[in-house]
Amino acid sequence: MKYGILVNEGPYTHQASDSAYKFTKAAIDKGHEVFRVFFYHDGVNNGTSLAVPPQDDRHIPDQWSALAKDHGVDLVLCVAAAQRRGILDEDEAKRNGKTSHNVIEGFRISGLGQLIEAGIQADRLVVFGD
Amino acid sequence: MDNDDDQVVKKFMYMNRKAPYGTIYALESLEVVLIAAAFDQDVSLVFADDGVYQLTNSQSTDDIGMKNFSPTYSALGDYDIKKIYIEKESLDERGLTLEDLQALTYEDEDDDWAEKDSIHLVSREELAEVIDQQDVVFSF
Amino acid sequence: MSMLHTVNKSPFERNALESCIRLAKAGSSVLLMEDGVIAAMQGTKYSQSMAEAMANISFYVLGPDLKARGLSEGNVVEGVKVVDYNGFVDLTVAHDSVQSWL
Numbered sequence A: 001m002k003y004g005i006l007v008n009e010g011p012y013t014h015q016a017s018d019s020a021y022k023f024t025k026a027a028i029d030k031g032h033e034v035f036r037v038f039f040y041h042d043g044v045n046n047g048t049s050l051a052v053p054p055q056d057d058r059h060i061p062d063q064w065s066a067l068a069k070d071h072g073v074d075l076v077l078c079v080a081a082a083q084r085r086g087i088l089d090e091d092e093a094k095r096n097g098k099t100s101h102n103v104i105e106g107f108r109i110s111g112l113g114q115l116i117e118a119g120i121q122a123d124r125l126v127v128f129g130d
Numbered sequence B: 001m002d003n004d005d006d007q008v009v010k011k012f013m014y015m016n017r018k019a020p021y022g023t024i025y026a027l028e029s030l031e032v033v034l035i036a037a038a039f040d041q042d043v044s045l046v047f048a049d050d051g052v053y054q055l056t057n058s059q060s061t062d063d064i065g066m067k068n069f070s071p072t073y074s075a076l077g078d079y080d081i082k083k084i085y086i087e088k089e090s091l092d093e094r095g096l097t098l099e100d101l102q103a104l105t106y107e108d109e110d111d112d113w114a115e116k117d118s119i120h121l122v123s124r125e126e127l128a129e130v131i132d133q134q135d136v137v138f139s140f
Numbered sequence C: 001m002s003m004l005h006t007v008n009k010s011p012f013e014r015n016a017l018e019s020c021i022r023l024a025k026a027g028s029s030v031l032l033m034e035d036g037v038i039a040a041m042q043g044t045k046y047s048q049s050m051a052e053a054m055a056n057i058s059f060y061v062l063g064p065d066l067k068a069r070g071l072s073e074g075n076v077v078e079g080v081k082v083v084d085y086n087g088f089v090d091l092t093v094a095h096d097s098v099q100s101w102l
Helices: A016-029 A041-047 A062-069 A080-083 A091-093 A113-123 B023-038 B049-054 B070-079 B088-093 B126-133 C016-023 C034-040 C045-055 C062-069 C083-096
Strands: A002-007 A032-040 A073-077 A107-110 A124-128 B012-017 B043-048 B083-085 B105-108 B112-115 B121-124 B137-139 C003-007 C029-032 C059-060 C081-083 C095-101
Touching: A002 A016, A002 A041, A002 A113, A016 A032, A016 A041, A016 A062, A016 C029, A016 C083, A032 A041, A032 A062, A041 A062, A041 A080, A041 C083, A062 A073, A062 A107, A073 A080, A073 A113, A073 B088, A080 A091, A080 A107, A113 B023, A113 B112, A113 B137, A124 B137, A124 C083, A124 C095, B012 B049, B012 B126, B023 B043, B023 B070, B023 C029, B023 C095, B043 B049, B043 B126, B049 B070, B049 B083, B049 B088, B070 B105, B083 B088, B083 B126, B088 B112, B088 B121, B121 B126, B121 B137, B126 C016, B137 C095, C003 C016, C003 C034, C016 C029, C016 C034, C016 C045, C029 C083, C034 C062, C059 C062, C059 C083, C062 C081, C081 C083
Parallel strands: A002 A032, A002 A124, A032 A073, A073 A107, B012 B043, B012 B137, B043 B083, B083 B121, C003 C029, C003 C095, C029 C059, C059 C081
Antiparallel strands: B105 B112
């Protein structure tokens, strides 16, 4: 089965991104395809490269990043939501005259159309949020 | 259209259950709806619980320093979004009637562009039926 | 059509479960997860409405979220089935669509 996942909340404050990660991992381990995880609202904070959680805590952005690397999951940050919240990749930083960028490897920034497309192409869209 | 498998038409529903301004969900939900309109899917919007407050007709945000996005709802008809369901019980519980909400209309191209009501006031049972028929449910 | 509904809020905090129960069609399923698992427990003021809703709706609860909150699988309302994340995935396969009551 082909899945699209929507994550509406950032890491650590809400359990939503942990639940989404656990679900995604379980689906992949069972042989399903998770072809896209779309991050919206504060969910875009899952894609920051600047998170430094304590050693004994899980590193949520790194966990997602590994899913992209190991399983080719397409991790997409909504561009409008990301810009509002100061999450910029190199291109967006340049375009907006910013000197630094902070999107972790494995994530890409794109438009809301990618969410709609996930809804169209996936057999199931599962939403995690607050 | 920027949709490369445009044969697929799914029933997309946007479930709005939160009041505006206290959180950003109402605004960012509306942004998704407007983008989604370009994809030619069968779109329904539901306003239930505190979501009915998103459509109140006299919003004024000057004093809270936020943009009043409520006028944007009246553009939904231009985007061919004309299935807007409001749960009657949610209005009743909050002492509201349709009079307190903005009127939302669309122009019917099959009827000489006559202006028609996009808002469907539905009972709990009717809404349950609508929800059950959806392929994809977006909630924010 | 059959729909899987997910509820991740405690009924003591928000009305997500109440809204879900009133709008879920007979024959659909509800998965309680995150803080939503609180509704699955026996002896709360919501246990009775849970039991009544179970006449028409199948209820599941996410075990890892129960355990995390110190709640025992043995004390869930009778008829509520405990699943893990694999079971959650299986539920999404077994239903035609998923609605999250955020």
